Amino acid sequence: MKRAGFIAGAVLTALLLLTALLSLVWTPWPPEQIDMARRLAPPGAAHWLGCDQLGRDVFSRLMAGARSAWLVGIVAVGIGLIAGTALGLLAAARRGAVEALVLRGADLGHAFPALLLAILLAAALGPGMTVAMAAIGLHAVPSFARLVNGSAKSWWARDFVLAARVAGQGPWSITWRHVLPQLLPLLIVQGTTSFALAILAEAGLSYLGLGTQPPQASWGRLLAEAQTLMFEAPQLALAPGVAITLAVLGLNLLGDGLRDRLDPKEQPR
Amino acid sequence: MTAGPDAPLLDVSDLHVRLPGRGGASLHALRGVDLRLARGESLALVGESGSGKTLTALAVMGLLPDGAEAGGRIAFDGRDLLALDEDGWRGLRGRRIAMVFQEPLTALNPLQRVLSQVMEPLLIHRLMPDRAAARERATSLLARVGLDDRQARAHPHQLSGGQRQRALIAMAIAAEPDLLIADEPTTALDARLRVQMLDLLRELVAERGMGLLLISHDLALTARRVDRLAILYGGRVMEEGAAAGLLEHPRHPYTQALWAARPRLGAGRDQPLHPLKGNVPALAQLGDGCPFAPRCPLATTRCAAEPPRFDGRLACWEVSS
Numbered sequence: 001m002k003r004a005g006f007i008a009g010a011v012l013t014a015l016l017l018l019t020a021l022l023s024l025v026w027t028p029w030p031p032e033q034i035d036m037a038r039r040l041a042p043p044g045a046a047h048w049l050g051c052d053q054l055g056r057d058v059f060s061r062l063m064a065g066a067r068s069a070w071l072v073g074i075v076a077v078g079i080g081l082i083a084g085t086a087l088g089l090l091a092a093a094r095r096g097a098v099e100a101l102v103l104r105g106a107d108l109g110h111a112f113p114a115l116l117l118a119i120l121l122a123a124a125l126g127p128g129m130t131v132a133m134a135a136i137g138l139h140a141v142p143s144f145a146r147l148v149n150g151s152a153k154s155w156w157a158r159d160f161v162l163a164a165r166v167a168g169q170g171p172w173s174i175t176w177r178h179v180l181p182q183l184l185p186l187l188i189v190q191g192t193t194s195f196a197l198a199i200l201a202e203a204g205l206s207y208l209g210l211g212t213q214p215p216q217a218s219w220g221r222l223l224a225e226a227q228t229l230m231f232e233a234p235q236l237a238l239a240p241g242v243a244i245t246l247a248v249l250g251l252n253l254l255g256d257g258l259r260d261r262l263d264p265k266e267q268p269r
Numbered sequence: 270m271t272a273g274p275d276a277p278l279l280d281v282s283d284l285h286v287r288l289p290g291r292g293g294a295s296l297h298a299l300r301g302v303d304l305r306l307a308r309g310e311s312l313a314l315v316g317e318s319g320s321g322k323t324l325t326a327l328a329v330m331g332l333l334p335d336g337a338e339a340g341g342r343i344a345f346d347g348r349d350l351l352a353l354d355e356d357g358w359r360g361l362r363g364r365r366i367a368m369v370f371q372e373p374l375t376a377l378n379p380l381q382r383v384l385s386q387v388m389e390p391l392l393i394h395r396l397m398p399d400r401a402a403a404r405e406r407a408t409s410l411l412a413r414v415g416l417d418d419r420q421a422r423a424h425p426h427q428l429s430g431g432q433r434q435r436a437l438i439a440m441a442i443a444a445e446p447d448l449l450i451a452d453e454p455t456t457a458l459d460a461r462l463r464v465q466m467l468d469l470l471r472e473l474v475a476e477r478g479m480g481l482l483l484i485s486h487d488l489a490l491t492a493r494r495v496d497r498l499a500i501l502y503g504g505r506v507m508e509e510g511a512a513a514g515l516l517e518h519p520r521h522p523y524t525q526a527l528w529a530a531r532p533r534l535g536a537g538r539d540q541p542l543h544p545l546k547g548n549v550p551a552l553a554q555l556g557d558g559c560p561f562a563p564r565c566p567l568a569t570t571r572c573a574a575e576p577p578r579f580d581g582r583l584a585c586w587e588v589s590s
Contacts, residue, residue, distance in 0.1 A: 168364055
């Protein structure tokens with residue numbers, strides 16, 4: 001059962017990635033091509049999922065939306081992971097006042113509403129994909145910092161770290177050579193789960209108009225545009241909805257499967 | 270501030286350590302430890318659990334736990350170690366003072382090959398011109414302690430306990446330190462390996478002219494493998510002297526009791542063991558007097574009230590050196 005979930009998650013995620021990559025070179029129709037003659041065309045042989053209210057091919061826009069989701073996900077998780085890990089490692093190596101500062105800062109960051117952060121950034125930078133990336137990424141920093149700090153501290157307490165100190169290694173060299181490598185499984189699992197959250201958040205922000213802007217395709221925008229046509233053409237809302245659900249489900253299943261496989265606690269000694 | 274040739278390599282005098290206890294109280298864990306170790310000499314610090322032997326070793330390595338306060342003097346090659354800052358320590362640790370740990374499994378990084386862990390001290394202290402030279406040096410060190418090329422390239426979990434302990438010893442001697450501290454390096458091993466490991470340590474120390482400070486609770490095992498013995502109890506040195514003389518004529522009642530309590534190989538089944546009466550007192554309950562007084566057959570009222578002074582050989586009111 002667990003194994004089936006892991007495989008399903010891996011397949012879904014791989015499919016999503018392949019779709020996003022493929023959309024760079026090929027989509028059935030140009031995703032931004034408007035053709036009023038095909039307005040709200042039902043699904044058929046030429047347009048697999050039909051067309052939207054401007055006659056754009058929904059399947060092609062869905063593929064382009066996968067690309068936006070991956071781009072925002074990678075950049076946002078990258079920001080959260082790199083900055084959060086650096087802060088968490090710094091706090092674990094220095095302890096004392098530095099650690100208190102990082103952890104209280106993380107509390108503050110957690111308490112700050114994510115949506116307010118996105119609105120502030122949108123006000124400063126103008127809405128767009130950059131805002132979505134920055135807001136989601138910054139919001140992920142505190143969780144990564146706390147997680148890394150907690151785990152890094154437990155590795156700092158190990159005998160081989162003491163042995164490295166006894167051998168004359170400084171705190172940065174110990175962090176780099178002895179602590180960070182032990183955290184990789186944790187970071188992979190947490191990164192995968194955060195990726196799912198980032199895709200969901202990107203859809204949400206685009207839906208609210210703070211993220212990806214038209215005519216660029218994004219799953220959240222597709223949902224927003226389909227909202228007024230819910231009764232005339234429900235397939236327009238269904239398609240991005242199913243895409244978001246499958247992407248998040250796939251990444252979560254993959255994350256859980258990786259946790260079972262990589263968690264050092266579960267490995268035989 | 271360099272010392273003359275006849276000054277001891279390590280000179281610990283009147284070392285006190287207070288550990289932070291519960292509710293702001295502090296535990297007086299070391300109550301005036303005196304030790305002297307010359308170059309090329311081996312000294313075993315013997316005591317029961319809680320006697321302060323590991324704490325003494327940590328103090329000499331500058332690795333006392335957070336919040337611990339140390340007083341007295343630890344001189345290494347004429348330098349006062351208690352006055353050293355973290356940068357000063359980094360140049361000494363691993364380079365001039367090295368340590369072999371108790372638990373060979375947890376003292377090695379599970380993700381790194383043994384060879385690269387032995388290379389580490391060589392690279393940190395820039396003792397080799399390049400990685401290739403360090404690799405060659407580490408390989409020959411591992412060969413010296415009895416690990417072949419294949420074992421050198423293995424990860425720690427692929428090796429046995431004895432092999433891991435050998436790897437740790439190779440790591441500790443890599444930078445050719447002047448002082449090697451071995452904290453119970455044999456506890457995790459079986460009896461035959463213990464003897465092998467101690468013999469290996471003794472050979473290496475003799476070969477390289479290092480000083481060896483061996484921490485152990487096993488008087489019978491260490492006594493015949495070191496030059497001198499220091500018997501620790503309740504954070505104080507009870508008796509100190511050349512190993513052979515001290516065992517032939519143990520003077521302190523504690524040493525006598527400890528020596529009488531050792532199990533003997535080849536002794537008949539009907540020969541009883543002579544355990545020490547009572548328990549090691551908890552640190553918090555230790556009074557001002559001689560820590561051994563509550564268990565000592567010779568104890569008087571003075572023993573319980575006033576600590577005997579260590580005169581370089583013995584700390585006892587009733588027996589004089």
